[in-house]
Amino acid sequence: MQPNDLYDEKTNANVDKIKLKEPTQTQGSASKEFVTRLAAYRQHLSSVNLQSGPALEGVVEGLLDSKDPQKDEEKIAAHRLRLKRELGPLVEEILTLEKRWLSNVCKAHESAEKHLADNQKVFTHLETLSKTFPPAQHTIDRLKEQRTLIKETWKPSRAKWTNLDRLETKIKKGVALQDQAVKLKAEIKKLCGNDYFEGLRRYLRGAGFIVAPSYIPPAAVFPRGDWISLESNEFKTPEELACAADALMMKYQVLGTSYSGMRYKSDVASDISGCVCISWVIAKCATNNKRVLVPVMGMSGGSPNGKEERFVDAMLGACALPPYRAYKYTSTIPTAEEKPEVQRFGENPFDQTRNPSSKDVEFNQYYDDIMVRANNLAINYRVRELLSLRLPSRQAMLSYLGLSFATMTNRDVEQTGSLAEPTPGVTRWHSFNCAEPAALAWISSFFVDGQDVHLCCPYEGADDPGALGLKPKETCPWCATVELTYRSLKKVSDSEQKRWPSTFDESMRTGKWAREFTGAREFKKQKTDLEQRVDLPRNKRTFASAYPSSVNDNVALLREIFKEVGLLKKSTIREEQLALWQQKR
Numbered sequence: 001m002q003p004n005d006l007y008d009e010k011t012n013a014n015v016d017k018i019k020l021k022e023p024t025q026t027q028g029s030a031s032k033e034f035v036t037r038l039a040a041y042r043q044h045l046s047s048v049n050l051q052s053g054p055a056l057e058g059v060v061e062g063l064l065d066s067k068d069p070q071k072d073e074e075k076i077a078a079h080r081l082r083l084k085r086e087l088g089p090l091v092e093e094i095l096t097l098e099k100r101w102l103s104n105v106c107k108a109h110e111s112a113e114k115h116l117a118d119n120q121k122v123f124t125h126l127e128t129l130s131k132t133f134p135p136a137q138h139t140i141d142r143l144k145e146q147r148t149l150i151k152e153t154w155k156p157s158r159a160k161w162t163n164l165d166r167l168e169t170k171i172k173k174g175v176a177l178q179d180q181a182v183k184l185k186a187e188i189k190k191l192c193g194n195d196y197f198e199g200l201r202r203y204l205r206g207a208g209f210i211v212a213p214s215y216i217p218p219a220a221v222f223p224r225g226d227w228i229s230l231e232s233n234e235f236k237t238p239e240e241l242a243c244a245a246d247a248l249m250m251k252y253q254v255l256g257t258s259y260s261g262m263r264y265k266s267d268v269a270s271d272i273s274g275c276v277c278i279s280w281v282i283a284k285c286a287t288n289n290k291r292v293l294v295p296v297m298g299m300s301g302g303s304p305n306g307k308e309e310r311f312v313d314a315m316l317g318a319c320a321l322p323p324y325r326a327y328k329y330t331s332t333i334p335t336a337e338e339k340p341e342v343q344r345f346g347e348n349p350f351d352q353t354r355n356p357s358s359k360d361v362e363f364n365q366y367y368d369d370i371m372v373r374a375n376n377l378a379i380n381y382r383v384r385e386l387l388s389l390r391l392p393s394r395q396a397m398l399s400y401l402g403l404s405f406a407t408m409t410n411r412d413v414e415q416t417g418s419l420a421e422p423t424p425g426v427t428r429w430h431s432f433n434c435a436e437p438a439a440l441a442w443i444s445s446f447f448v449d450g451q452d453v454h455l456c457c458p459y460e461g462a463d464d465p466g467a468l469g470l471k472p473k474e475t476c477p478w479c480a481t482v483e484l485t486y487r488s489l490k491k492v493s494d495s496e497q498k499r500w501p502s503t504f505d506e507s508m509r510t511g512k513w514a515r516e517f518t519g520a521r522e523f524k525k526q527k528t529d530l531e532q533r534v535d536l537p538r539n540k541r542t543f544a545s546a547y548p549s550s551v552n553d554n555v556a557l558l559r560e561i562f563k564e565v566g567l568l569k570k571s572t573i574r575e576e577q578l579a580l581w582q583q584k585r
């Protein structure tokens, strides 16, 4: 059985000692793509060495504004020295986090390769079970009903006994099939263990997915055969991609059927599982230079729960975000007298909202914290650029701005069980537990670079997903704040509302849902942004909003902050871009 992947917190992983199969020896073409990227990056990382001096010097030079009007040589030298002293440890921390990320990811992938045969067994056993067992169970139930009916209502006759005999034979066959199923289930249990998400990881690995390690939330890159190849200038429409996502959901029976996908452990199709999203990423293959659309699955509810700092560290590391301990260097919030100008980032427009009489008073508490994080992001991005490391996607950076881990007290951690909570002004959502951040963290790991999601298609899993498991889920306001484009159910117009209950029932049966796509790539006007979100939760039977309007207000406000710090524009999106370490080669 494949052991859980552990997150090794070694302060400084030795990149040269990281074990990794040759790309040609990996099992499967998705794995080959992954390992090709990992191997090239390992080579690049081993060439970056801060201890020997020049790398750090280079970063310091790079961070110094070359257009600095300062002419005084002495002052420049002093500034350079201060920069080196103050930022040196942070630069080192970023590099350490990156090496630690690589070493842990490689270890988890080696383990997945080693246990592929076992995992394939899990998948085929479950596939057999889902195909044969529920129908057999259904038939036996029906035969037993017939038996009771004949016994109770038919008069004694030759026909009655012949019929009963025939039924007994059929029931016996069915029971034998059930016995086989019991054996199969026992073997699966042995291979999967008791942990739901670990079992799910093994099931998906067995199906050919490249799956995120146990220490970050569950996500998986679909097998290479499910990627869509694109010509040099070709694009797919959102509707085409949503249809393709539906087809993949059905191909792997992700939801809606027992003994498969998210319900691999359940005997009953209606058992609760988490929600799932299929995120499409546009990329260029490192193995053959072809343009592809890669589907990545994210699953909700499986975050290793950041009670411990190292899980937050692992998540930030996966997304190429600033290290958790970056706060150590930049989190001193200045008092009124010593307010240094350097702490101010996009100052003027938001000074108005700092007015304590403003209705946004709760949000304003987080103003300084958000500014500190914006600084962290800017430094982290520049350092990574200068060292040609992986860069964070815009979505990841927006998430980082919205998370308020630094403001949590120990008591908060005890109460919520988590170090990372979104800004309370937006929603008390544990965003690490959503399907979107799960996919995002694994995307920047699989592509060995942060990439934004071209289109996100979320599916309902916690609630009844319908017969085919294709019921669209409303994107939660938190994820909608950072996503580029997402699919949701089409708004029910006033004239359609009367017919809606029957339309809903029909869709639950057929899996066909009218959908629409919301693009949130740019920030136009706070009001437009707000209007787009007001009636997001539309996949319920009722028309009631799932979230109070204050949540939508705060989402719009938060996006305005994103814009103020310069992140909410097209140029910050990382889509179909070569990683810096690839450009260098």
Ligand SMILES: [Zn+2]
Binding pocket: 431, 434, 435, 436, 475, 476, 477, 478, 479, 480
């Ligand atoms: Zn969410």
